[in-house]
Amino acid sequence: MVDASQVDWKAIDSRPEFQELHRKKMGFLWGLMIFSMVYYFLLPVGAAYFQDLFKVKVWGPVNVGILFALSEFVVAWTLAWVYARRANTVFDPMAAAIVREAEKAMGGRK
Amino acid sequence: MSSRRFAVAAGAIALAAIATPALAQGAVAAQYRWLTFAVFGVIIAITMYVTYLAAKRVKNVADFYAAGGGVSGLQNGWAIAGDYLSAASFLGIAGLISLYGYDGFMYSVGWLVAYITVLLVIAEPCRNIGKYTLSDILAYRNNPRAARIVGALSTITVSTFYLTAQMVGGGVLVKTLIGIDYEVSVAVVGALMLAYVLFGGMVATTWVQIIKAILLVTASILLVMLVWTPYGFSLPGFLQDVVGNKNVQAQVALLLGDAGKNMTPEQLGQRFLEPGLLFKAPIDQISLGMALVFGTAGMPHILMRFFTVPTAQDARKSVIWAMAIIGGFYVLTLFLGMGSAMKVGAVNIKAIDAGGNMAGPLLAQYVGGGPDSMLGNLFLAFVAAVAFATIVAVVAGLVLAAASAMAHDLYVGVIRQEHVSQQEQVRAARVATVIVGAMAITIGILSKGQNVAHLVALAFAVASSANFPCVLLTLFWKRCNTGGIVLGMIVGTVTAIGLVLVSPNITYPLAIKAAQEKIVATETANLAKANADLAAATEAPAQDKLKAAIAKSEKAKSAAEAKIKEIGSDRTSIVGLEKPAFDLRNPGLISIPLGFLAVIIGSLLYRDKRSEDMWDELYVRQNTGLLLAKPVAH
Numbered sequence: 001m002v003d004a005s006q007v008d009w010k011a012i013d014s015r016p017e018f019q020e021l022h023r024k025k026m027g028f029l030w031g032l033m034i035f036s037m038v039y040y041f042l043l044p045v046g047a048a049y050f051q052d053l054f055k056v057k058v059w060g061p062v063n064v065g066i067l068f069a070l071s072e073f074v075v076a077w078t079l080a081w082v083y084a085r086r087a088n089t090v091f092d093p094m095a096a097a098i099v100r101e102a103e104k105a106m107g108g109r110k
Numbered sequence: 111m112s113s114r115r116f117a118v119a120a121g122a123i124a125l126a127a128i129a130t131p132a133l134a135q136g137a138v139a140a141q142y143r144w145l146t147f148a149v150f151g152v153i154i155a156i157t158m159y160v161t162y163l164a165a166k167r168v169k170n171v172a173d174f175y176a177a178g179g180g181v182s183g184l185q186n187g188w189a190i191a192g193d194y195l196s197a198a199s200f201l202g203i204a205g206l207i208s209l210y211g212y213d214g215f216m217y218s219v220g221w222l223v224a225y226i227t228v229l230l231v232i233a234e235p236c237r238n239i240g241k242y243t244l245s246d247i248l249a250y251r252n253n254p255r256a257a258r259i260v261g262a263l264s265t266i267t268v269s270t271f272y273l274t275a276q277m278v279g280g281g282v283l284v285k286t287l288i289g290i291d292y293e294v295s296v297a298v299v300g301a302l303m304l305a306y307v308l309f310g311g312m313v314a315t316t317w318v319q320i321i322k323a324i325l326l327v328t329a330s331i332l333l334v335m336l337v338w339t340p341y342g343f344s345l346p347g348f349l350q351d352v353v354g355n356k357n358v359q360a361q362v363a364l365l366l367g368d369a370g371k372n373m374t375p376e377q378l379g380q381r382f383l384e385p386g387l388l389f390k391a392p393i394d395q396i397s398l399g400m401a402l403v404f405g406t407a408g409m410p411h412i413l414m415r416f417f418t419v420p421t422a423q424d425a426r427k428s429v430i431w432a433m434a435i436i437g438g439f440y441v442l443t444l445f446l447g448m449g450s451a452m453k454v455g456a457v458n459i460k461a462i463d464a465g466g467n468m469a470g471p472l473l474a475q476y477v478g479g480g481p482d483s484m485l486g487n488l489f490l491a492f493v494a495a496v497a498f499a500t501i502v503a504v505v506a507g508l509v510l511a512a513a514s515a516m517a518h519d520l521y522v523g524v525i526r527q528e529h530v531s532q533q534e535q536v537r538a539a540r541v542a543t544v545i546v547g548a549m550a551i552t553i554g555i556l557s558k559g560q561n562v563a564h565l566v567a568l569a570f571a572v573a574s575s576a577n578f579p580c581v582l583l584t585l586f587w588k589r590c591n592t593g594g595i596v597l598g599m600i601v602g603t604v605t606a607i608g609l610v611l612v613s614p615n616i617t618y619p620l621a622i623k624a625a626q627e628k629i630v631a632t633e634t635a636n637l638a639k640a641n642a643d644l645a646a647a648t649e650a651p652a653q654d655k656l657k658a659a660i661a662k663s664e665k666a667k668s669a670a671e672a673k674i675k676e677i678g679s680d681r682t683s684i685v686g687l688e689k690p691a692f693d694l695r696n697p698g699l700i701s702i703p704l705g706f707l708a709v710i711i712g713s714l715l716y717r718d719k720r721s722e723d724m725w726d727e728l729y730v731r732q733n734t735g736l737l738l739a740k741p742v743a744h
Contacts, residue, residue: 004727004737007727007736007737009726009727009730009731010726012726012730012734012736013726013729013730018730018733018734021733021734022729022733025733029230029231032226032230033226033227033230033231036223036226036227036230037403040219040220040223040226040399040403041396041399043216043219043399044216044392044395044396044399045392045396047212047213047216047385047386047389047392047395048385048389048392048393048395048396049392051384051385051386054384054385055384057380059345059346060346060347060349060350061346061349061350061352061353061380061383062345062346062349062383063383063384065212065383065384065385066212066215066349066383069212069215069216069219070441072219072222072223073219073222073437073440073441076222076223076225076226076433076437077433077434077437079226080225080226080229080429080430080433081430083229083230084426084427084430087234087426088423092423095733095734095735098730098734098736099734099735099736102734102736103736
């Protein structure tokens, strides 16, 4: 049976494929994370300090504040969808290739 | 666990539930109470049957803690939604919207956005490197003993805070709805929860969550359909009716007091759709938002959910499903809350429960035909039974998290150093479950009548200030090590709890005394005026009216006097303060950055060879899932 001590983790870590996965993933993840935090905190900040803007009626009794709160839901779902798409089409295949290579290397050593 | 033992235990619980003595008045009229019990019975029977089926599948410790990693992404998504749509969020948010309009709805946004954090940086890495608990993640590259001890202590702390809040909330809910004694309600919730966890472990807990989440969402969709159909599913049409509604206008006028005197009814109604009726301190609102969006990712019972799916892909899929379900549900709360504000009215909602928690169930009663109709009471019974199942299921998840910390991390990992057979581990898990369960029931009963809102704030504060920084930095920061984890856990927990203890959440006798003395003064003045008027009044109707007013004032006065007497010579809160030393109700704004800082400083000051050596392994594994389904050498 293969166990963790038989794998040369350092070698995998320093492979260019892994470094590329790391770079792409980190940039993407933290980008989304920062965007979602900024967008979320606009709601309490707006409700507290920009009440006049939030009170503007745009669609019958529906005001900017309600639309903005509803947009938080849409943005959260969109972010989740964007992340899932990127993970499925880019990160998963890259990770799978690294795993295949690593398993081949392990098989060769035994 | 043998099916005979299960049948005996289930029978005993059913008997305890039926033989409930001393029925007080609840929201359900006496002649319809049998209906409520019948609906409760059916739902409990379904979950018990599921537990019976699950009990046969629990053979080893992985089954008990993590359902053998055999839960699909979709199933786990529903279970996460079930864990999350606790009574506090489901009943509480609809209630807040029904009483405060826009501000209540703003609350629900944070609960959904929290899952972005979980999705992006927590779910997949945790699935790839963890086994059953929060401590498994922390112990991976840090000193396993130290990491397990701090992880387990934090898990038990957070779970106990959250658990107590749920138990007390559940007891009050059942008492309010159907009038069963508080102590009996708490004991029944505890006994049912123990049955699910003890016999069915994570398999049963997961399925109970799924069933309950589906019931909850179905009931809410049905209610919203009934409320929204008359407006042809038009948002402006529906809200226009909210603005023009007499109940809504009266509630806003009450909330605004003098500030609303010169407003037209139309303006008052529109004010309900604008921010500022509930939240007075903006900075506190931001602090609460931080605790929600970072605390959810540090909740031990939420983290545990990711160990029940086979791969990181399933973990991702389950969070996305959960976000769809939770988000969809919270959009519905807008209609539930606003609908209840119109149809039931704040006065009637507050008459049953001052916090507004009954807004949803009462709306169900209304759309079914009102308090005197069979259908209305059937709807109410259904929503009430779902709320009850919700509390039981959430408590089950929390008990499982706390029991796993006790049995898996402390007993197996630290005391016995992993030299424990499968059977012994399962037995340890069950013993720990009974201990935690008994503790939960006892604390629940002892906390009768306590304000437990600060306990939820505490749970989220500790999870966001201690657990979250430790988990995040150990997963993503190369220099992070045992020193950082231990210091971060201690500083995060201590500052979070410490700041809540000196915050306005705690009871301050002097403040209460001053408020009650003000009531006494006002009512004394009212009494003097009413008595003078009475002496001058000649007509019988006017006299009767004044007499009623006098009786009311006297009652209010004596209630306030009784409260002052109760406080007696107490001058300070439980930590010896006369007034809050820290103004925020939610300490996140201060304690979360402090938690991160402590992990960073601790890591930089401490040198730990293992943490450095294991970094490559942890980082490769959390990103690739290499070796996941295979035996791990630890």
